[in-house]
Amino acid sequence: xxxxxxxxxxxxxxxxxxxxxxxxxxxxxxxxxxxxxxxxxxxxxxxxxxxxxxxxxxxxxxxxxxxxxxxxxxxxxxxxxxxxxxxxxxxxxxxxxxxxxxxxxxxxxxxxxxxxxxxxxxxxxxxxxxxxxxxxxxxxxxxxxxxxxxxxxxxxxxxxxxxxxxxxxxxxxxxxxxxxxxxxxxxxxxxxxxxxxxxxxxxxxxxxxxxxxxxxxxxxxxxxxxxxxxxxxxxxxxxxxxxxxxxxxxxxxxxxxxxxxxxxxxxxxxxxxxxxxxxxxxxxxxxxxxxxxxxxxxxxxxxxxxxxxxxxxxxxxxxxxx
Numbered sequence: 285x286x287x288x289x290x291x292x293x294x295x296x297x298x299x300x301x302x303x304x305x306x307x308x309x310x311x312x313x314x315x316x317x318x319x320x321x322x323x324x325x326x327x328x329x330x331x332x333x334x335x336x337x338x339x340x341x342x343x344x345x346x347x348x349x350x351x352x353x354x355x356x357x358x359x360x361x362x363x364x365x366x367x368x369x370x371x372x373x374x375x376x377x378x379x380x381x382x383x384x385x386x387x388x389x390x391x392x393x394x395x396x397x398x399x400x401x402x403x404x405x406x407x408x409x410x411x412x413x414x415x416x417x418x419x420x421x422x423x424x425x426x427x428x429x430x431x432x433x434x435x436x437x438x439x440x441x442x443x444x445x446x447x448x449x450x451x452x453x454x455x456x457x458x459x460x461x462x463x464x465x466x467x468x469x470x471x472x473x474x475x476x477x478x479x480x481x482x483x484x485x486x487x488x489x490x491x492x493x494x495x496x497x498x499x500x501x502x503x504x505x506x507x508x509x510x511x512x513x514x515x516x517x518x519x520x521x522x523x524x525x526x527x528x529x530x531x532x533x534x535x536x537x538x539x540x541x542x543x544x545x546x547x548x549x550x551x552x553x554x555x556x557x558x559x560x561x562x563x564x565x566x567x568x569x570x571x572x573x574x575x576x577x578x579x580x581x582x583x584x585x586x587x588x589x590x591x592x593x594x595x596x597x598x599x600x601x602x603x604x605x606x
Contacts, residue, residue: 286352290341293420293442299326299343300333305419310355323347359414361407362400371435371590376444376580378402379571380436381590384563388427388436399424402438411440425449426459429527434461434568435590447580451573452524460570461519461529462508462592464603465538466551469515474504475536479525487545488527490535501525503532509604514541516604530564541565541599559599567592 294302303315303324316333318324325331325344337343345352369381380398382388387397403422406412412422425437425448437457439445451457477490478498491498502522509516515538519529527546533539534546541547541555543564555561572587573580591597 286345286347286349288343288345288418290337290339290343291418292339294337294418295339296443296446297337298333299331299335299337302337302343302419303333307352307355308357308419314355318345318347361404361414364396364401364404366396366401368398368401368405369590372588376440377448377583378406378438378440379588379590380438382428382433382436382568383593384431384433387430388424398436406440425452426524428568429530429564429566431563432566432568433592433596434566435459435571435588437571444580447577451576454575455522456573456575458570458572458574459521459524459568460572461521462567462569462596463517463519463529463533464541464565464599465515465517465533466513466541466548467515467538468510468512469505469507469517469538470510472504472506474502474522475532477501477503477532477535479528479531481526488525488531490531499523499525501528501532503529511603514603516600529566555599559595559602561595561599565596565599567596 288306300315300319304312307315319331319333322330323346326335326337327342328344366386369383370378371381372379380402382398387395389399390397402424403412406422414421420442422438422440423445425439425445428434428436437448439448477492478494479488479490479501480495480498481488490501494500500523504520504522506518506520507515508518521528530540530543530546534543539547541564542552542561544552547564569592570587570589573583574585576584
């Protein structure tokens, strides 16, 4: 028999969901069967899958050790040479300035990615040990495309993860991007549309009217500067969809410089030949927190800024004499 004492990182979730994470390679039917047959108990009593577990509860697994280990997934730390560019850190969250050409999450087993780098960083600091944690793994709360740079929010514990994810859904975290587009935009505006995915091409299309499978998008544009050829913009995501900024700006005639999927081929060629640019000029440079629940309410009304890379700054200075 194995006893699991619930701590703060497991508290506040259903028992069956906790078990699906702890025995993450076990069929769900097996877990339900073990609960029904009283091979899994809660605080020494018959358990129910929908019971909310709290800190201090004791889950008893009347299972052989070899069965438990068989259904426990791999919890090895992935070592990485990548050094995080941290702009803010406390006991709950970590804000990382992601460079271009690194994935937020791994697409393949050997892909270098920000999540593995963050987990390894916290492991080296002694703030995370997979052997001591029952189910929780530090996670990121937002994603950026491989060739989009900027702020990624990491959660160090499960409560912080729930609070940040909830705030994302409620639009209580303001996310701002800087970009340079082809064409002149002189006035601030909010543009609307409907986004639909083309999974085969790994692209999205922006439509003026809603169709089956499409999702409404809202993109707020603030003009920071412009010339007769280019515009420097601050973009605020009101909705956050896949490739939203890139596809939305392109759909209204202002493609992002360097964007291979949605951009202008001739403009991209010019900037590659003259500036060595081979990625879109899109940088998630600022976030602001509003109305976060406890215990993250100390972050309310605070903003954090991450500087873009040198190449971005050079192009901005050349085009707008900044």
